[in-house]
Amino acid sequence: MSRKIIQIDMNRVEGDVDFQLELEGSRIVDARCVGSLYRGFEQILLGRKPMDALVMTPRICGICGTAQLNAAVLALEHLARLPVPPAAMRIRNLCLMAETVQSDLRQSFLFFTADFCHPKYRSLPLYDKARAAFLPFQGEIYRGALEHSRHIVEIIALFGGQWPHSSYMVPGGVTTPASSRHLIDGLSLLNKLTRWFEKSVIGTPLDDWLALQSADEFFDWLEAGEAHADSAIGLLTRMSREIGLHRLGCGTPHMISYGAYDDPEDVENFSPYRKRLFKAGFLNGDAGSIEPFDQNEITEHVRYSWFLPYPGGRHPFQGQTVPDYQPHSDRYTWCKAPRYRDKVVQTGPLADALIDGEPLIHALYRAEGGNAWLRQFARLHRTARLLKAMSQLLHELAAHPGEPHILPPADKEIPDGEGFGLVTAARGALGHWLQVRDGVISRYQVITPTAWNASPKDSEGRHGHWESSLIGLTVEDPDDPVEIGHIIRSHDPCLVCTVHLLDTGKRLTVWP
Amino acid sequence: MCHIVCFGNELHGDDGFGMRVYEMLCRQVWPNDVKVFNAGVAGLNALRFLENCSRVILVDALANFGSPGQIYVLKSEDLAEGRQELSGHGLGIPYLLEALKAIREPLPDIRIVGVEIEGVRPFFIGLSEKTERAVIETVRLIRGLVIV
Numbered sequence: 001m002s003r004k005i006i007q008i009d010m011n012r013v014e015g016d017v018d019f020q021l022e023l024e025g026s027r028i029v030d031a032r033c034v035g036s037l038y039r040g041f042e043q044i045l046l047g048r049k050p051m052d053a054l055v056m057t058p059r060i061c062g063i064c065g066t067a068q069l070n071a072a073v074l075a076l077e078h079l080a081r082l083p084v085p086p087a088a089m090r091i092r093n094l095c096l097m098a099e100t101v102q103s104d105l106r107q108s109f110l111f112f113t114a115d116f117c118h119p120k121y122r123s124l125p126l127y128d129k130a131r132a133a134f135l136p137f138q139g140e141i142y143r144g145a146l147e148h149s150r151h152i153v154e155i156i157a158l159f160g161g162q163w164p165h166s167s168y169m170v171p172g173g174v175t176t177p178a179s180s181r182h183l184i185d186g187l188s189l190l191n192k193l194t195r196w197f198e199k200s201v202i203g204t205p206l207d208d209w210l211a212l213q214s215a216d217e218f219f220d221w222l223e224a225g226e227a228h229a230d231s232a233i234g235l236l237t238r239m240s241r242e243i244g245l246h247r248l249g250c251g252t253p254h255m256i257s258y259g260a261y262d263d264p265e266d267v268e269n270f271s272p273y274r275k276r277l278f279k280a281g282f283l284n285g286d287a288g289s290i291e292p293f294d295q296n297e298i299t300e301h302v303r304y305s306w307f308l309p310y311p312g313g314r315h316p317f318q319g320q321t322v323p324d325y326q327p328h329s330d331r332y333t334w335c336k337a338p339r340y341r342d343k344v345v346q347t348g349p350l351a352d353a354l355i356d357g358e359p360l361i362h363a364l365y366r367a368e369g370g371n372a373w374l375r376q377f378a379r380l381h382r383t384a385r386l387l388k389a390m391s392q393l394l395h396e397l398a399a400h401p402g403e404p405h406i407l408p409p410a411d412k413e414i415p416d417g418e419g420f421g422l423v424t425a426a427r428g429a430l431g432h433w434l435q436v437r438d439g440v441i442s443r444y445q446v447i448t449p450t451a452w453n454a455s456p457k458d459s460e461g462r463h464g465h466w467e468s469s470l471i472g473l474t475v476e477d478p479d480d481p482v483e484i485g486h487i488i489r490s491h492d493p494c495l496v497c498t499v500h501l502l503d504t505g506k507r508l509t510v511w512p
Numbered sequence: 513m514c515h516i517v518c519f520g521n522e523l524h525g526d527d528g529f530g531m532r533v534y535e536m537l538c539r540q541v542w543p544n545d546v547k548v549f550n551a552g553v554a555g556l557n558a559l560r561f562l563e564n565c566s567r568v569i570l571v572d573a574l575a576n577f578g579s580p581g582q583i584y585v586l587k588s589e590d591l592a593e594g595r596q597e598l599s600g601h602g603l604g605i606p607y608l609l610e611a612l613k614a615i616r617e618p619l620p621d622i623r624i625v626g627v628e629i630e631g632v633r634p635f636f637i638g639l640s641e642k643t644e645r646a647v648i649e650t651v652r653l654i655r656g657l658v659i660v
Binding site: 040062106136137138142143146147150164 | 554555556635
């Protein structure tokens, strides 16, 4: 059998990620996930005042800047042991949810479902319906997602002054209280999106959809009428299952979630010991059990990355990020290889829902495992949960007018010490680890969700999650490997792009 | 209302062309019905800048159009040839214009003003000589397009 190497530029994904695949015949026997962009935020932050992290780290990403800001402010509050009032936690949660909803709708309907319109699927019975819904710029759902997703982040602009790259979360709270004007405008934005989501995405009222708890209930719902079957999620599910995405792209069985959204009722505890509305945990894929999460168990390896080498793995508080580009060695990426308890793990909405104990996702996972379809389905299931939670948060804020939005720290300076901030961004577990010495940042380490999923091999030679999702896969046409697009896009990859220019040149890409 | 929307990343050499033009535009006095925006690398979020206006001028660096330093005024259909790039944050103008077509009717009158750059240089601040030389002329050209 001949061995062939192909290089794939994942065009529609966020930013710069390539895959180098080795094929024997049509079977993938080795995979290297290449993050081709160096960012260097860890270096930029060294020697700066700790509060500068609030301005700089939201710039790490144009999509999850609110989550980056939250991780930074939690790390500072952990270090300085600062309490936060409930109103601030509610405002923070509301804004984090808005950002996630926007990202999830765009990922689902601007990036993922476009693959269903591939000419390869022409002969499938659902093809025409899929095109009518999902064809880029023309499909009804595509256009709806484009229009409706963009307004929801205006909620962040109401409370945070701007989006993206806002810096309104500060140690001790947020910069602005929730005025009645903010609440009314926020509710109006939310209601508009929720109406579209109910009508077009789930074809059913939000509460009815969230009441589905078992695999049987879900599949009965799917067949209960055209409004369900032809809703965006109905079509996505039926098309995925015709193609076989419920059997593809499982990758590592181990999953982590940092938990999401600090509980505003838990005013006794400081971050990171505060309760969360969605639970944190480690899903041990070997034992099938969910275990408590402990950030001490995180390490990062650089054996196959373009960073100054060190042996084994290091916890972020001992970590370093020193670029060492060696394109002609066996190292192949700007991503480090994070590991939890020395295991390769995945993160994202599927991991979050399973670890939180969400019944429907659990039932589907027990039936078929963690596959590309379920991962995508879990993301849209989360949207329904978040829309409901956002409505509750706005009403809670309205029910507590005039409560403080900040508890100003007694000392304006952040003291020397160390702290970390763990949050759930749209793509999964995001962490910042910060050390301050002599009044300035002496170490700042960021582990993004995509770093977990797009991880290269570690010091022991273990492949990262995406790599292992692809190894063993049979590709129908190695010159047009649409299967790889389905699998990788189901993770909402993000390796942020900063270079951009107008280009009429042609590139080799996964369709379209 | 006419919106002039500049794109680019000044940290990557010639990719900062649009940002240099933005700086120059900001130093000038414009009629009340003209607004100048810095869109940076906003991608799809730049749709905001294309609302509530009847005319739009987009400013960006160009590749594969001609020789470095040359200035072009294009219409959106001039970008339609060949495969369009579809990505996320780095979306690019072709994607933005397609998105605009999908959600807005009628479309504003759109012109794209760009210069063929020598090349993107990662983590380098400053434009190459030929690109820098095109900045003043580009600003003059935009002025001519706006004030008619």
